[in-house]
């Protein structure tokens with residue numbers, strides 16, 4: 001997950017970049033910052049078939065791979081549900097992912113996405 005230098009941004013890319021920053025702030029321990037590896041999480045790649053993390057999401061924003069907010073949110077939900085699938089419910093990872101998911105979905109409630117509408121024509 002190597003970050004590229006910033007290219008020209010579409011309004012949607014700027015909106016997703018803004019949202020990504022706010023979501024990352026909800027993960028201060030950076031548990032979701034990079035792909036989970038099998039050496040920090042034994043057997044992870046055998047259990048989680050579609051891994052996702054914030055760095056990969058940022059790369060996809062930079063490469064304009066998200067055509068809309070829904071595609072971006074699908075990856076965010078995937079990242080959180082992966083953590084709830086692999087980790088036991090009494091772990092810090094499970095608890096953080098649950099809080100992250102709810103905080104993230106609150107950010108995109110209709111009454112809170114005025115910023116999105118102003119950014120995207």
Ligand SMILES: CC(=O)c1cc(-c2ccccn2)c2ncccn12
Nearest residue numbers: 030031032036040041083086087093
């Ligand atoms: C997100 C996740 O499932 C995760 C992140 C980590 C993680 C991420 C950064 C540093 C240390 N641990 C982790 N470690 C063990 C088991 C699961 N995880």
